[in-house]
Amino acid sequence: xxxxxxxxxxxxxxxxxxxEQSRGVxxxxxGDIFSFTLYWTLVLYTPIYFMCAGLAxxxxxxxxxKRNHDGGEWWEMQLLSRPRKTNERRSRLTFALIMLLVFLxxxxxxxxxxxxxxxxxxxxxxxxxxxxxxxxxxFLAALMQVLVGLMxxxxxxxxxx
Numbered sequence: 450x451x452x453x454x455x456x457x458x459x460x461x462x463x464x465x466x467x468x469e470q471s472r473g474v475x476x477x478x479x480g481d482i483f484s485f486t487l488y489w490t491l492v493l494y495t496p497i498y499f500m501c502a503g504l505a506x507x508x509x510x511x512x513x514x515k516r517n518h519d520g521g522e523w524w525e526m527q528l529l530s531r532p533r534k535t536n537e538r539r540s541r542l543t544f545a546l547i548m549l550l551v552f553l554x555x556x557x558x559x560x561x562x563x564x565x566x567x568x569x570x571x572x573x574x575x576x577x578x579x580x581x582x583x584x585x586x587x588f589l590a591a592l593m594q595v596l597v598g599l600m601x602x603x604x605x606x607x608x609x610x
Contacts, residue, residue: 475581479507484593487564488590494560495585497595502552509545563594 552568567590575582 475583476584476587479568481584482572482587483564483568485587486590487560490560490564490567490594491557491590493591493595494556497554497599498556505552506545506549509548510541512541521550535544557577559598563598564591567591567594578601 477502568587571582571586571590574580575586
C-alpha cells in the first residue's frame, strides 16, 4: 500500500503534537539518507552540468574566428607557422565528445562524493540529537551543496576570463 506523502503534515499545525507525525515519512537508516541525498543532488546538479558541458562542446566544435591586429584573418597569419598535428585522425568533434563525457562524469562523481559526505554528517547530527529526519532534509542539503558548488566556481571563472 502506497503512503501519500503530505509536506504540510510536518510544517502546519505541529505545536502540541509528537515529533513524529503519524502520516509523516522519516529516514532512520544511512542507506535511505544517502539515497535521498544522492538523488536530489543528481537532480539539481545535472541540468547545471549539462548546460556547462553543452556550452563547452559548442565552443570546442565551432570555435570563433580570431582577428589579427591589422584587421586580417587570424588563419592567414598562422598558415605558414602552424605546426603539423600529432594525430591527424582526431577531430574537434572527438575532442568535444571527450570533454562532454568528462563533464558528465565529473557531475556524477561530484554528486557521489558530496552526497556521501553530507549524508554521513547529517546522520551523525540527527543520531546524536535523537531526531527523526524528514525526507525534506536531504533535499535542502543537496540544494545547499549545489549552491556552494556554484559559488565556488564563480571566482575561478572570473580569473579565467
